[in-house]
Structure formats: C-alpha cells, structure tokens
C-alpha cells in the first residue's frame with residue numbers, strides 16, 4: 001500500500017510534468033493538492049495502522065466511478081451476502097427491487113442496504129414484459145412498487161430498470177423515472193461460472209459505467225464473484241458509487257432530454 005501510494009505519487013509527478021495545455025492545467029490544479037494530502041495522510045497513519053485511516057464516502061469527480069447494480073431482490077439469501085461484501089470493502093451499490101419480492105423479512109435487507117448508503121430503485125411489481133402492457137397496467141406496476149419501497153425504506157425510488165430491458169413508447173410516456181440498463185455478464189444464467197462473471201465485469205469496467213448484476217435468491221456465484229470484483233475495481237482506481245452518485249460525479253442530470261426515451265448504461 002505504501003509502495004503503491006509512493007508509486008502513484010511518482011507517476012502523478014511524471015504525468016504532471018509531462019502534460020500541458022489549458023484543459024490539463026485545471027486537472028493539475030485539483031490533483032496536485034490532493035496528492036500532497038494523500039502523502040500527508042499516508043505518513044501520519046504509518047505509525048498506527050494503515051487500516052485505521054478513516055474511510056471517506058466523499059466522491060472525487062476527477063477519479064473514475066462505477067455503479068454496481070443488483071436486480072430481482074430483495075431476499076434473505078443472496079441479498080445479505082451481497083451487502084456483507086459491499087460493507088467489507090466500504091462500497092455501495094444500487095438495488096432494483098421487484099415489488100412482489102418485498103415482504104417483512106426481505107424488507108429488512110432493503111432497509112439495511114439503504115442505511116449502508118446504497119440506493120433503492122424500482123424493477124416493477126411483477127417482473128413481466130411491460131412492453132406489452134397498456135398505460136394503465138404500467139401505471140399500476142409503478143405506483144404499487146413505489147409504495148412498497150417507500151414502506152420498506154422510507155423513500156420512493158428515483159430510477160427504474162425495465163424487466164428484461166423490454167421497453168415501449170408507452171413505458172417511456174408513463175414512467176417518470178430514468179430507465180437504467182448496464183453492462184451485464186450473463187449472471188442470470190446458472191451455468192455462468194464465478195470466473196466468467198468476474199471476467200465479464202472487469203472487461204466492461206470503464207469510467208461512468210453501470211454494471212448490471214442480479215441478487216435473486218439462488219444467485220450465489222455473483223455474491224461470491226463480488227469478493228474478487230470489488231477489490232479489483234478499487235485497485236484499478238474506481239470509486240464504487242450509487243446510480244445517483246454516478247450522475248452527480250459526472251455533472252449530468254438523469255432527467256435531462258439527453259437521457260429521455262432510452263436505456264442508460266454509461267454516463268460520460
């Protein structure tokens with residue numbers, strides 16, 4: 001960790017010396033004091049323990065961000081394992097809940113996620129092909145799911161993930177939430193191995209990406225894969241954030257015209 005921090009400082013110094021131009025100078029101004037700050041913190045914590053350094057939830061918009069997202073919960077089997085792993089690495093994710101999966105026991109998992117700083121989104125009430133539904137049917141799915149999520153965690157969802165990523169003009173007209181998709185790794189297929197899930201996520205990792213995973217109640221391989229995925233992404237310099245934080249970090253408004261009538265997988 002110390003060697004890595006020092007190496008980063010050296011690399012940072014080379015980059016700062018090596019680049020020029022007006023666009024780069026703004027980045028230099030923000031990154032230089034940050035580097036000095038990191039160096040000071042490293043020195044101070046060396047005598048105690050590196051692990052004791054306070055972990056910050058502050059997001060640095062100059063550094064890359066990724067939003068891990070989980071569909072089809074909540075439940076009392078895989079959801080708590082995913083939360084344990086997020087907690088272990090001081091990371092957060094966004095959970096797109098199926099309204100019908102919320103019961104007294106599973107609601108506790110949703111609450112725990114929310115209290116950890118995770119975000120709760122809507123994944124419909126019945127997980128049906130909503131592109132075949134009328135506006136009234138769509139409205140009923142959304143209203144009831146919003147209510148159940150509010151009952152469980154205290155706030156209504158602000159993002160929607162369409163089941164099967166099946167969308168229609170009627171859905172876009174009826175649902176007043178941005179439609180979130182993401183980069184998947186076939187983790188809803190039981191035969192996809194843990195290693196394939198790890199490789200799938202790491203291969204699609206990029207700044208501003210939304211990663212689409214599942215925490216349905218038999219999907220243990222994804223929960224286990226996270227124990228490799230999360231530290232690896234963090235080692236690569238990614239900050240793991242919620243979908244709301246991803247838009248915030250990029251200075252983008254998810255309700256703006258740029259994101260209307262489409263599913264969003266990448267925020268640049």
Ligand SMILES: [Zn+2]
Pocket residue numbers: 071072123127163164
């Ligand atoms: Zn789903």
